[in-house]
Amino acid sequence: MREIGVKTITETVKKLCIEANLYLGEDVLKAFDRGEQAEESAVGKEIFQQLKENARIAREEQVAMCQDTGLAVVFVELGQEAHIVGGDFNQAIHEGVRQGYKDGYLRKSACHCFTRANTKDNTPAIIHLDLVPGDKMKITVAPKGGGSENMSTVNMMTPSDGIEGIKKRVVEWVKQAGSNPCPPVVVGVGIGGTFEQAALIAKKALLRPLGEKNADPQVAALEEELLALVNNLGIGPQGLGGRITALAVHVNMIPCHIASFPLAVNINCHAHRHKEAVI
Numbered sequence: 001m002r003e004i005g006v007k008t009i010t011e012t013v014k015k016l017c018i019e020a021n022l023y024l025g026e027d028v029l030k031a032f033d034r035g036e037q038a039e040e041s042a043v044g045k046e047i048f049q050q051l052k053e054n055a056r057i058a059r060e061e062q063v064a065m066c067q068d069t070g071l072a073v074v075f076v077e078l079g080q081e082a083h084i085v086g087g088d089f090n091q092a093i094h095e096g097v098r099q100g101y102k103d104g105y106l107r108k109s110a111c112h113c114f115t116r117a118n119t120k121d122n123t124p125a126i127i128h129l130d131l132v133p134g135d136k137m138k139i140t141v142a143p144k145g146g147g148s149e150n151m152s153t154v155n156m157m158t159p160s161d162g163i164e165g166i167k168k169r170v171v172e173w174v175k176q177a178g179s180n181p182c183p184p185v186v187v188g189v190g191i192g193g194t195f196e197q198a199a200l201i202a203k204k205a206l207l208r209p210l211g212e213k214n215a216d217p218q219v220a221a222l223e224e225e226l227l228a229l230v231n232n233l234g235i236g237p238q239g240l241g242g243r244i245t246a247l248a249v250h251v252n253m254i255p256c257h258i259a260s261f262p263l264a265v266n267i268n269c270h271a272h273r274h275k276e277a278v279i
């Protein structure tokens with residue numbers, strides 16, 4: 001059985017926390033280019049230019065692309081043939097977040113819910129663990145800002161609402177969110193499962209590279225239709241009006257109970273950050 005030491009996990013999480021906050025992905029930068037081309041509003045076009053300039057400054061001057069460096073959401077796909085050695089798996093991830101946010105000069109945004117006292121090191125991380133075949137570990141760090149995370153919802157729709165009901169609710173929700181999640185946004189939609197699964201698959205939908213469609217043609221068609229509907233809202237970049245409110249709509253769908261039709265929407269902002277590594 002292959003061994004993975006907790007020190008390697010900590011070092012990897014630390015590095016990913018810093019990289020995710022400094023380096024916007026190529027897929028997002030390309031989506032900015034496409035957005036700038038397609039945007040009809042002059043102000044909207046200029047905002048796309050500013051977003052690209054912001055990403056360049058973050059990359060070259062090694063500063064966070066946004067002051068809200070988010071809660072550290074960490075997805076782990078752990079190969080079932082791997083054995084973690086040298087300590088506690090969860091603590092290794094928290095330590096990586098602690099070190100990454102300290103050494104990367106990233107804002108610490110985690111606090112006690114009632115007293116609002118800052119935990120001072122951006123822990124605890126939010127850890128989602130999946131067991132998968134193999135003997136490796138894939139770690140993805142996706143810092144999530146408060147402004148966009150606040151614009152999330154889970155709706156226990158009914159089967160009679162149908163796909164039309166789902167479309168209506170997603171569009172209504174993005175409209176209600178308006179400029180709060182710092183558009184242009186990426187809309188993660190989770191359909192099916194149970195209450196908590198819907199939310200998780202909506203968040204996982206945000207990890208898919210921009211421009212990549214769902215493999216199921218029916219779901220891919222829904223993504224395309226939702227993107228057109230959302231972009232017809234006219235919210236535009238930074239909410240100042242325009243054609244491009246969303247860079248993409250990603251839908252994940254799984255089976256649900258015969259009496260249910262769960263729907264979750266998790267919006268991400270233009271600081272669409274995530275970095276991954278395999279150890």
Ligand code: SF4
Pocket residue numbers: 066067068069070144145146147148180181182269270271
């Ligand atoms: S929503 Fe995103 S871009 Fe806006 S402040 Fe928060 S992290 Fe930054």
